[in-house]
Amino acid sequence: MDATIRLLRIPPEMAIYAEKHDIFHLVQTLVRKLMVDKPEDPIQHLINFLKRDSVVPRIILLGPPSSGKRTIANKLCEHxxxxxxxxxxILKDDSDLSRAAQQDQDKKQKIPKDHWRQLIQQRLSKLDCVRRGWVLEAIPKTQEEALCLQEAGITPDHHIYPDVYHVTFMWPESEEVAQRLETPSTLMPADLIAKKLQKFHTEAHALKRTYHSCLKTINADQPHVDVFSQVLNYVCTPRQSASPFTPRILLFGPPGSGKSLQAKLIAQKYGIVNICCGELLKAVSADESHMGELIKPYLESEQQVPSSIVLRILTERLSRMDCTTRGWVLHGFPQDVEQAEELQESNFIPNRVFFLEMTDDIAIERVTLRGLDPVTGEWYHSIYKPAPGPEVQSRLRFNPRHSEAQLQKRLKEYWNHAADLQAIYPQAVYISADQDPHTVFESLESRLVGRLPKVQTY
Structure with missing residues (x-):
């Protein structure tokens, strides 16, 4: 066979290693660091960057006057x-930049944008901020300043926006809330407060858009303890990784639990490769290859194909480019602990495992009463989907493997291994299959989308 047309296979351990160590996020961070800092010696710059403790808080705290920003910032820093x-x-720093900025403020002149950016960079590059992280209170004040910080590579992990109700700008719809609003105590005249609020709200929407990916708006019109509890919960909750996620899904369940249907629905919606072990063996048997000739006698005599052969066929299929790049949903294998361990030893480790659960009585009712119309290829069920007429009913074919005696045997075999398989996959999710198929799919889907959050502690 011409080596240039052979199917490209990617070792499964590559994807597992990349996900385990979040390589995508690491590379993305390093490239962004180089593009922003533009160091003369990129390699040494990255080495120095990697030596730092990068898991430190980087928080921007914005909000209208009297929203409790100072209190929240102090408590956050304490925690x-x-x-x-x-x-x-920053203006109190003993530096030429700070003194020049203070002079501009004294003259009521606007600090030049580059000068302002350098002030922030100078403060955040100090050792205490690098090692312990920072909470920027009321910085930036405008979208222009926010974009200026982004250009300088200063991006927060969290943007917290404590909001308060105000008669002029945002009156609550609830009359009950409106009645308990209080005027904040302040030494500033009312007209000055109004000007500050107007100026803030002019920029607030644009600032929220700038930091939308890490924004958390919190109602500050409640006790400080409750406000800070929400703030701390947001800061300490791990954020989901943006790294590409390749699903590797295992579906378990007794006969009649709907594994094939659910795998088909998942594959159709998300473009995942649907691999039914039984169908895969039939396809290999029909292609007249060496492996096909090897397993054909087992299939023709309805004997079980040895696990070692099944695993060779399965690993070859799972190593192909479509499975590696799009992910896969596998059902029909493994059927016991030995097969599960062999699959893991082959580095095909699932990141989602589901057990579809149902009683034997329901399984028997589902399987034994269904028949196939050989003319249309349509499946019918005596209770759930009756044949449309006597003519169709008379020509239905019932699979001998679907007889109650055969099904009882298959159910017994499944339950003999179910507990051990559940022990192999302790993170598995259990879903009742005794529901409408689309309800089952919704339950599966809710646990499929999105990556698991990264572990993060402060």
């Missing part, structure tokens, strides 16, 4: 040991 950074504190 996370991060550095509380305000622009007034």
């Amino acid at each position: 996370t040991q991060a550095i509380h950074v305000t622009f007034s504190d």
